[in-house]
Amino acid sequence: MEYAKVFIINISILTTLTYTAMLVHKYLLSQASGVLKYALSVLLAIGAGWLTMVYSFDVGPDIKFDLRFLPLIICTLVYSNPITLLVIGVGIGVARLTFGLQSAAWAGCLNMVLLGVLCVILNILLKKVDWSFWAKITVVILAVNLANCVNVALLGTIQIEMYVSQIVPAILPASILLSFFYMFMLSDFHLERRRVADVQIAHDSLQRQTEQLIATRKILEEKAHQLMLSSQYKSEFLANMSHELRTPLNSIIALSQFISDADKQEDGSETAEYAAIIHSSGQELLRLIDDILDLSKVEAGRMEILNEEVIISEITYVMEYSFRHIAEQKGLEFAIQEEPELPSLIHTDALRLQQILRNLLSNAFKFTAHGSVILRVWKPEPRDEGLSGEWVAFSVSDTGIGIPEKMQEPIFEAFQQADGSISRQYGGTGLGLSISRALTGLLGGRLKLSSTAGKGSTFTLYLPIR
Known part of the structure; x- marks a missing residue:
């Protein structure tokens, strides 16, 4: 029963430490370099292992039982460089020596180094298989927990018969169960943060698109206003131009008609024929100008209708x-x-x-x-x-x-x-x-x-x- 209490305390410590680390990363280290973040994460894993040993269960003089290997389980599927796992294993092993340099401490240090080597091998092998996250984590949890029990039995200062018959049946199931529980809690927390991050990204993207649409709409409205003004100016110009053309054209038509009538009365010369052509062409041009004038009046909104x-x-x-x-x-x-x-x-x-x-x-x-x-x-x-x-x-x-x-x-x-x-x-x-x-x-x-x-x-x- 005491083992379970200690392990639950270890889980609580690791959960609190993980959440605190995420807050520090979010608010203090978001702009830090990748190397700094990497180094701090390795130190965090080693510190988490050391902290579990602080709240461990003491079986005998300098003999501690805890979940110091749990950070290694997490890191096996997190880090791409397998050497990092060996560094973490060695680091937690060295941290064990801070509680004393007795034979049990050295055995605990060697145990963590061996577990680090095991996690290096698992990291390399699991990269080559196309398994789900939970299939991989199951293999790591079972392998590390079983290897920890074997190492303690072979390297520890406790008698093997006593350890295997009395201690292992109590700590191994609890250790495996709590390892799964912690990984489930950690993955669920991670997924929730990912969902929140995805929602925030989608919101930011939608906000940017909305701002772009508003800006594009303003540009289109300005262009439409400019086109409307341009069309209005064109129509007004055509209307004014048509009026200006009509005055000299009416004079040409009237004078050509006068010349034609006068020459016909005298001798029917070619001048009358030419004047008739001028008159006919002027009439055609006048009709064209009238059409342009009418069209420009309609477009400019200047056409008057009598009811x-x-x-x-x-x-x-x-x-x-x-x-x-x-x-x-x-x-x-x-x-x-x-x-x-x-x-x-x-x-x-x-x-x-x-x-x-x-x-x-x-x-x-x-x-x-x-x-x-x-x-x-x-x-x-x-x-x-x-x-x-x-x-x-x-x-x-x-x-x-x-x-x-x-x-x-x-x-x-x-x-x-x-x-x-x-x-x-x-x-x-x-x-x-x-x-x-x-x-x-x-x-x-x-x-x-x-x-x-x-x-x-x-x-x-x-x-x-x-």
């Missing part, structure tokens, strides 16, 4: 009057269909509505060589179109070249056309549909496209009646 009563029949009459001669020149059928249940008027901006329909009809006639162009005005069912309230629809259908499905969305972007070669074959800048969609949004409506390549297209403008 007024608009008679639908007047809109269709203007479209009929504007495009009838183009249909006759190209030999195309041009029809306007108004359904009977249409309201007589809607509330919108007449000028912008006409501009959208002109763009749609101009494209329809431009890209249609044979067949027909039809403007249909009808009242859609809100439920079928995903709308709410009362709406009116203007559909422009043609039998022209059509638009491939993959290009049906890009053509609404500024300066985009279904095919790069179209601008050379048919002319145009690709601003019409972009402006039309922007104006549709300002009017609170929707612009949809349905087309099949080679079979024509249908653009439908949905506008709320109010």
